Structure formats: structure tokens, C-alpha cells
Amino acid sequence: MRLLHTSDWHLGRSFHREGMLTHQAAWVDHLLEVVEAERVDVVLVSGDVYDRALPQVDAVRLADETLARLAASRARVVLTSGNHDSAQRLGFGSRLADAAGVHLRTRASEVGTPILLEDEHGTVAVHGLPYLDPEATRVEWSLATRSHEAALGEALRRVRADLASRPGARSVVLAHAFVAGSGDDVRPSDSERDISVGGVSIVPTSHFAGLDYVALGHLHGRHVLDERVRYSGSPLAYSFSEAGHTKGSWLVDLGAPREGGAPLSAELVASPVPRRLARLRGSLEELLTDPRHADAEDAWVQAVLTDVDRPVGAMERLRRRFPHALVLSFEHTAPAVGGLPARPAAGRSDLDVVEEFVSAMRGSAPTAEERALLSQAVDACCEDPDADPAPAGAGVGAP
Incomplete structure (x- = not known):
């Protein structure tokens, strides 16, 4: 199965008062071209579709056009909400969108229920985890502590409980969080919103052990934390701290299931650069x-x-x-x-x-x-x- 991992579109964002919507629309054209040229089966969007919880009308129009074009393409879509999105607004009409092959996952109550896809090697269970606000999740799930690690830990417990009931299924997880291991050189960009709670925001990479592919969102730089755990970064630069970034999406091939994880290969598909x-x-x-x-x-x-x-x-x-x-x-x-x-x-x-x-x-x-x-x-x-x-x-x- 061929996946295209992208995140942090931030539709409607400006760059130091320079409107970016025209450049974002050009990137959407590029995205659709990649889907067709590379015969992508599933587009993964790991949060922050919009730049703000109450997006401007033109940004909503571009998002609507993008999802309609993707629904008419050869690919299925799994899209989650990020910390910049309003989960309710982004998730409106999700049950209708499911029928069109566009799967919007924005509610904590849906965590643990996957989108099931099939290829010649069997089932791929795609778990879309929305951004999990630590306080809201603590209350809804009756967690003992309020932290990003506690919220994601409980979410992944639910994911693994589902996967245990599907022997032989390959696993893909989308998550929107600040994830890093002890040896990872992961630095945030100036354009990212701080999500720390009590000064702590980082979730250990080890939480995702044993999953076939983890498509992360939130950090605007591209990072490979592990062969199977990656950030795609934002498709366009949104601050001068990203001047050295090569923007793009991960094109991921997921092979047949096997012990130790399905074979996986990934390559970067670079985004067009509107202006250096x-x-x-x-x-x-x-x-x-x-x-x-x-x-x-x-x-x-x-x-x-x-x-x-x-x-x-x-x-x-x-x-x-x-x-x-x-x-x-x-x-x-x-x-x-x-x-x-x-x-x-x-x-x-x-x-x-x-x-x-x-x-x-x-x-x-x-x-x-x-x-x-x-x-x-x-x-x-x-x-x-x-x-x-x-x-x-x-x-x-x-x-």
C-alpha cells in the first residue's frame, strides 16, 4: 500500500502579512499531481489543516475544494485535527465524508476505532488520533494526570487493544504532538504554537514502538525519529527559522505483514517553492x-x-x-x-x-x-x- 504523509497545511496563514492562500492553492495542485503520478492509495494528513480555530472564508473554501478533489481522485484520505484546528468545525459532516472516502477523525471518542483498508497483502488498520488536549482528555477519559504523555499513552493503549483483535493487520497511526527520543535532535520552528503543559510538551518516541508506520504532525520541520516514526513538516515555510528546510511529503510504501513489522520504504517528494x-x-x-x-x-x-x-x-x-x-x-x-x-x-x-x-x-x-x-x-x-x-x-x- 502506498501512503502519502503530509501535515500542517495551515490554510489561511500569512507570512509576515504576505497572504499565502495563492501559494497554498498551488501546493494543493501539486498534491493532486503526486497522488495521480505516484499512484497513491492513501493520503494521510496529520493535523493543523487550518491556521486558526475560526478560519477565514477563503481558507474554508480552499479546504472544501481540496477534499472534494481528493475524494474524486484514486486515493482515500485520513485527516485528523491539530492544535490549531477547531475539532468540531473540522469534523462537521464526517459521517457523510466517510462515504466519499475522506475520513475525518477529530473526536477523542473515536480513538481506537480504525479505518480499515485492504490491499493484496490484507488489512491495513489506520488509526487517526486527533490533537488530544491534556485537560479535556483527562476529564473525558478519567486520567490520573494532565499531560501530553498521559493522553497519548491512553490513546495508544486503545489503539493496541484494537490491533490485538486483528491478527495480521498492519498498523498506521496519525498523531499530532511534540514527539522526540532522548537522542533526537528535534527543534521546533518559530511558526509553531507552544503546546507545553507545566513546561512539558515532549512525548517519548518509545510510545509508538511496534507500529508499522507513524505519521506525525505539529513540528514544521521534516524529522525522521525512527524509520517508522516521521514528521512530514509543513508543505510551505511559515517563518524565517525554516529558511534551511526542504519542504515536502513522505511517499511511503508499506509491504506485506511479517514479524518485526511490514517492510517499509520512504522517500521525500519535495514541494514547489513559491519564493525563497x-x-x-x-x-x-x-x-x-x-x-x-x-x-x-x-x-x-x-x-x-x-x-x-x-x-x-x-x-x-x-x-x-x-x-x-x-x-x-x-x-x-x-x-x-x-x-x-x-x-x-x-x-x-x-x-x-x-x-x-x-x-x-x-x-x-x-x-x-x-x-x-x-x-x-x-x-x-x-x-x-x-x-x-x-x-x-x-x-x-x-x-
């Missing part, structure tokens, strides 16, 4: 003139300027060369406040103290115009020596 990401650092003059940055001129750009003095109109000037520059920041080169030289303030004016602070933090003295502004600020903050003294006993609210 570039992270640049240097002085404004360097970025505007250095020929090494020529390949970033058509990219979405995040720039960090190292100029000692902040250039005037930096973003406007940057966009003359990099019209798709989106993020601009300035490298902080000032000393920490605790590291400033301690000079006694006695005998010096307030303005002298403030000027020294500005000079130390910025690395240069205030200009004449800045000094005049600082003088006004100091005068406004200082006690007025000409003010009439308050009458004895006067306080807040006194006439």
Missing part, C-alpha cells in the same frame, strides 16, 4: 552593494543591520535592492545595563547623567537636537522648585 527565504546580516551599505547577495533579490528577506548608527529610511533603501524584504532588525551592540561604568551622580546635573547613559548604550554622544530633547524630558520629570508647597496634612484626595 533569505536571512541577511551586515551593514546597510554591505547589503546594498555586496554581489554575494544577488540571489536574494527575488527572495523574502529577513535582514539584521550591524550599523553603529541606525540608518535613516533603512527599510525603504533595503527594498530598492530586495523588493520582498519583510523583516528588519538592528543588532544590539550596546552593553548590558549592569555593565555600565558606575560614576557617582553627586555634583553632576540630571542631564549629564542621562547623556552619559545614552552615550554608553548607543556608543555615541547625543546630537545637539537630541540633547535639547533630553533637556526638555529631564525638566518635565524633575520637581519644580517654584511650586507652592503642599499644605500640611494634604494627601491624595485632599481639597
